[in-house]
Amino acid sequence: MARYPEFAGKVLVATGGASLIVEALARQFVDNGGRVVLGDLQDEFAEQLVSSLGGSGRFVRTDVTSDGDLDDLLAAAVKDFGGVDYVVSAHTTFACGQLDTTRENWRTSLDVNVASAAMLVERAVPLMQQRGGGAAVLVTSVSGKASQPNRIVYPVTKAALLGLNRNLSQALAPLGIRINSVSPGWTWSRNIERRYGTREHADSFAGEFHSIRRMADPEEIADAICYLCSEGASFITGADLAVDGGYSALGPEALGQPYEKFPAINP
Helix, strand or coil: CCCCHHHCCCEEEEECCCCHHHHHHHHHHHHCCCEEEEEECCCCCHHHHHHHCHHHEEEEECCCCCHHHHHHHHHHHHHHHCCCCEEEECCCCCCCCCCCCCHHHHHHHHHHHHHHHHHHHHHHHHHHHHCCCEEEEEECCHHHCCCCCCCCHHHHHHHHHHHHHHHHHHHHHHHCEEEEEEEECCECCHHHHHHHCCHHHHHHHHHHHCCCCCCECHHHHHHHHHHHHCHHHCCCCCCEEEECCCHHHCCCCCCCHHHHHCCCCCC
């Protein structure tokens, strides 16, 4: 883990607080002297996480589609820690569908994944300005950059976040606020553990899509988020950082599997 002395005394607000990525982010930020306020609708793991952060962490049950809840989340950071320096939008809904989507499916997914990310950042802007500026990070996905089988809605919302990042960067720059996005590849999570069981089995599956031949650890995504918030990224805004183990570098020939399945007749 990199060290970021500039985080000492700073305050980070993050949605998606029940995810392993945000859990890892909270630990790294606090280890560097910062304080965190996390929001999520799921609070099953909140007490244990906040307890492990000592007095440097808070959890606020948050429905990101509610502007009032977003205001309460940010207000908690001001009340308990004095302000907001960094904002990370890491919440998501994975509702997908292929040719069986509904308008309600689209409305919900776009509201949660895109509009709520925009509202979080917009509401945090005045608070970051009060602290002399700041930085924001949107957690997007490799799903927003490439077609994937059996998925339509979720990838489209992640692609929209890339556009949101670009356009917000221009609007926020004169205010002293940078914004960037991180596009993780397949990353170990509670959702993946439920679907695929062991990490070994999940890596065997996801390794087919990554040059590094495994999925990411949550800490590796958290590392990238910390970097984009840090002074080392002071001239980076409107950019997307792919933390995907080579996923986005692969083309249709992937990792050579077709050559193994269909060897040349005359090699």
